Amino acid sequence: MLERFARAMREPATKRHWAPQFECASRERIRDIQHEKLAAMLPYLYEHSAFYRAKFKAAKLKPADIKTLADLPKFPVTTKDEMARDVAANRPWGTYTPIDDKTWRRRGWIIFSTSGTTATPRSFRYTALDAELWATTSARALYAMGVRAGDSALTCTNYNPHVFFWSIHHAFNLMNVAVVPGGVPTERRLQMLDLYRPTILVATPSYSLHLAGAMREVGADPAANSIKKVICGGEPASGIASTRRRIEETWNAELHDIYGCTEAVPAGWAFTCREGLKRDPVATHVQEDLQIWELVDPDTFEPVSPGERGLTVVTNLNSEGSPQLRFLVGDFATFDYGKCVCGRTFARAHGGFNGRADDMLNIRGLKLFPSVVEGIVRGFDTLGNEFQIVLETEGVMDAFTIVVETSAPIDDTYARELRARLEAEVIRQCELRPRIQIAAPGTLPRTEFKARRVIDRRRTL
Ligand SMILES: [Zn+2]
Known part of the structure; x- marks a missing residue:
């Protein structure tokens, strides 16, 4: 045999x-x-x-x-x-x-x-x-x-x-x-x-x-x-x-x-x-x-x-x-x-x-793959390679935040514009409205092997 x-x-x-x-x-x-x-x-x-x-x-x-x-x-x-x-x-x-x-x-x-x-x-x-x-x-x-x-x-x-x-x-x-x-x-x-x-x-x-x-x-x-x-x-x-x-x-x-x-x-x-x-x-x-x-x-x-x-x-x-x-x-x-x-x-x-x-996330009843967010973030030349998806519970709702970092320091006017453009792109591709948080260059954890980009702090009922 x-x-x-x-x-x-x-x-x-x-x-x-x-x-x-x-x-x-x-x-x-x-x-x-x-x-x-x-x-x-x-x-x-x-x-x-x-x-x-x-x-x-x-x-x-x-x-x-x-x-x-x-x-x-x-x-x-x-x-x-x-x-x-x-x-x-x-x-x-x-x-x-x-x-x-x-x-x-x-x-x-x-x-x-x-x-x-x-x-x-x-x-x-x-x-x-x-x-x-x-x-x-x-x-x-x-x-x-x-x-x-x-x-x-x-x-x-x-x-x-x-x-x-x-x-x-x-x-x-x-x-x-x-x-x-x-x-x-x-x-x-x-x-x-x-x-x-x-x-x-x-x-x-x-x-x-x-x-x-x-x-x-x-x-x-x-x-x-x-x-x-x-x-x-x-x-x-x-x-x-x-x-x-x-x-x-x-x-x-x-x-x-x-x-x-x-x-x-x-x-x-x-x-x-x-x-x-x-x-x-x-x-x-x-x-x-x-x-x-x-x-x-x-x-x-x-x-x-x-x-x-x-x-x-x-x-x-x-x-x-x-x-x-x-x-x-x-x-x-x-x-x-x-x-x-x-x-x-x-x-x-x-x-x-x-x-x-x-890996699929369920946010406010909608399905989201982290790879879609990655595709959006990496499409912005002024953003660095690292990002995080942070999920929390606010009242009974899911709060969905994307934390990105820029590759170089930016001023407030550009930060506002960047936030608006990112938000619009996430809504267009994911049908979900995110909060965008822009971190200073080099402040997000670096990936040494496999990335851990989703932080899910939601309460489970
Ligand atoms: Zn071939």
Whole structure:
């Protein structure tokens, strides 16, 4: 069983970083590959995961009942909450992955977990086979971005259990791209940029702007630096046009985006291709020979019609450690199945993945994604990179304040004008009237890794 599963996984995960036989395959061929891998993956998952056996049983299904993509929606989506309950009852690993202690002792490679300070973290054990698959499938995404042997990359991370950085590190190794491990404070990273002249910067979008600001403070110009590509993960980037423009202009470099999730797409991520960057909006390819991507209605979890917006659900066909079935990643996206200018036939998320349903705010009964506010703020050249959304309760109403900071001191007249223009733009795009508070340059907290921009102090009734 495992051998068959491993063979099905390996074959399309070629070590050639450019694999047109898969990446440019006809839609029919992609579907055939997905069916073939499903037929190997489902019995493997059923046999080795008590969590999934119980889900199959509850749905009155057997693996053989799901043969095609059309059969998939018979199986209910898998949520983080279900996994959390499973791990609480079966500490420390839960039963939602097929890895048992014996496999782990024989072929264990690395553990990733979700952050859990109060609850038991959801943990994922990956094997030596996964290590190989992570490198080959992620290298394909980097190749599509134009990364080549001879490049070198500064990775701004402390290598905490964050799948994005580990998978990109192994992919760089495979491609003969030298890595400068930047697990050090910002000052040392500035020194590394200056001394080692890497061509690629790997960071969260927020941190890439923070690093550029730190560089300017010491009198250096990020636009004149050696960086040719900024590769971002962990937060939306290329899909927010003003953030993308700001990062590209700041670094005088191409911005590329990686999208995945700890549970089911730790590697072999969705990616922006180089040719597609010239299009607006930017689109993000999903690697459909490795995963099955679906979009579902946020309320019913039923599949949406082709071309409609929905929440992302993924089935990971290429993992020994975490082959999740219909896992609800939960980002809103719209897929385009037309061929890309780069020649790839993998579906593309138009405008990227810009709002995780979990991050959505409900203000005075209206839905708001922080990424929309980010898009507005970054569109004002006189505003700095940091901002905050502060929510409080006033009487029975939500008070909604956006705190921004200017990049240089401004006078009262301009502050009034700026407030009015920002307010009008937020009302236009979000249908919500905000209070705008303008802070002095450099006074908002700096982002060192992932930004925390929403401060919700509302009373819960
Ligand atoms: Zn493309």
